[in-house]
Structures are given as structure tokens and as C-alpha cells.
Amino acid sequence: MFSGxxxxxxxxxxxxxxxxxxxxxxxxLQSEGYIVYGANGIIGHYHSYNHARPQICITCRGNTCGQVSLTSPFSWITGNAMVVNIENKVEINQIYLFHFLKNYNFNSIITGSGQPQIVRTPLERIKVPITNLTEQKRIANTLDTNNKxxxxxxxxxxxxxxxxxxxLQKLFI
Structure with missing residues (x-):
């Protein structure tokens, strides 16, 4: 479907x-407030946020290392996640990049014997396939529809x- x-x-x-x-x-952490994202996804709430827009996050510490998520707007993202911020980039669609990273195999860049971790430098070297924005949006929409x-x-x-x-319970009672 997307070859070539x-x-x-x-x-x-x-x-x-x-x-x-x-x-x-x-x-x-608090019981109410802005959503907080950590190594295991949503971990609680906080009285303020550090990101006003949705962000792509890659878990970079612990057993969920390499897990990719897309945050809600107005949320706090902790240092246990690597933010992939494309706010000032016009050549890449965020949802397209999210789907690419969500399906990327991070095993080759996970290090650490006691606690798995991913550091920034190997992430920066990941090669992302680029096509025009119209095609990126089409791919992202197709993948979103399939996920739904x-x-x-x-x-x-x-x-x-x-x-x-x-x-079965009703039948055999």
C-alpha cells in the first residue's frame, strides 16, 4: 500500500x-489537575503543566523502555520520557511520526544491565522515511482508521x- x-x-x-x-x-503528584506522563504512561496529576500541546513521548527508563505515546494537551511530562517535539517543523506530520515511532523496534538502542534505558544520541540517529505532507497525512489517517x-x-x-x-452459565445452572 505504501511501497515506493x-x-x-x-x-x-x-x-x-x-x-x-x-x-x-x-x-x-495529586489526585486532580493536569495529567502527568511518566515511564508507565499516565502516573497521576499535577497543579501545573510543562507542555501546552500534545507531544510524542518515548519511555526511556525501566521495563517499558521504548514505549511510545501521544500525550494530551496541557500535561506534565516527566524526565522518564523523551519528548519528540516537532512544533517548529513544517515538513513532518505529528501523527505520521507517532505511528512510525510506535512501530519502531527500539531494542538495538536500549542499554543498561540493571535498568533498561534509552539515551538521546541513538534516538537522534533513527532514520525516518519522509514523503510529502499530503502523503504523510494520508498514511496517518489510514493508520488511525485501522487502529479505531x-x-x-x-x-x-x-x-x-x-x-x-x-x-453457558445459564445453560448449565
Missing amino acids: LFESYAKLGEIAKLYQPQTISTSE NLIIECNLKELYVRQKQFL
Whole structure:
């Protein structure tokens, strides 16, 4: 479907600013406020935010190292995640880049024997396939649609499994 589309490749560090924000301690987390993203996705809330726009984040510490997420706007991202910020870049679509990174195999750049980690330099060297913005948006929309359909199908399967269990219980009671 997408073969032959890619006109060139760019290093991630050339098309995005990669950085780890300031970390807040778990004792500072609150039950309400702005969403806080850490190494395991959403880890709590905080009274302020450090990113007004959605950001691509790559977990860079611990067992979930290499997990990619797209944050909500007005959120706090901790230093356990690497932010892939493309706010000032016009040649790359954020959702396209998110899908590329979500499907990237980070195993070759994960280091650390005690605690797995990813550092910035190898991330900056990742080669991202680049095509024109129209094609990037088309690819991103196709992948988003497929993901939404997959979620619907998984939810239906779960519903059918529960329905089957219910009917079997009624049948044999």
C-alpha cells in the first residue's frame, strides 16, 4: 500500500527536538489537575503543566523502555520520557511520526544491565522515511482508521466472550 512512497529519509534529530523534561517526585503528584506522563504512561496529576500541546513521548527508563505515546494537551511530562517535539517543523506530520515511532523496534538502542534505558544520541540517529505532507497525512489517517477499527473489533470480541460465558452459565445452572 505504501511501497515506493518514501522520497527520502531524515534523522529524527534533524526533524525533531529531543529532550527529557524536569522530573517531579511521586510525592508531588495529586489526585486532580493536569495529567502527568511518566515511564508507565499516565502516573497521576499535577497543579501545573510543562507542555501546552500534545507531544510524542518515548519511555526511556525501566521495563517499558521504548514505549511510545501521544500525550494530551496541557500535561506534565516527566524526565522518564523523551519528548519528540516537532512544533517548529513544517515538513513532518505529528501523527505520521507517532505511528512510525510506535512501530519502531527500539531494542538495538536500549542499554543498561540493571535498568533498561534509552539515551538521546541513538534516538537522534533513527532514520525516518519522509514523503510529502499530503502523503504523510494520508498514511496517518489510514493508520488511525485501522487502529479505531481494531479497537472496535477487540471490544466486540470481548463482548461476545462475556455473552458466551453468561449463556453457558445459564445453560448449565
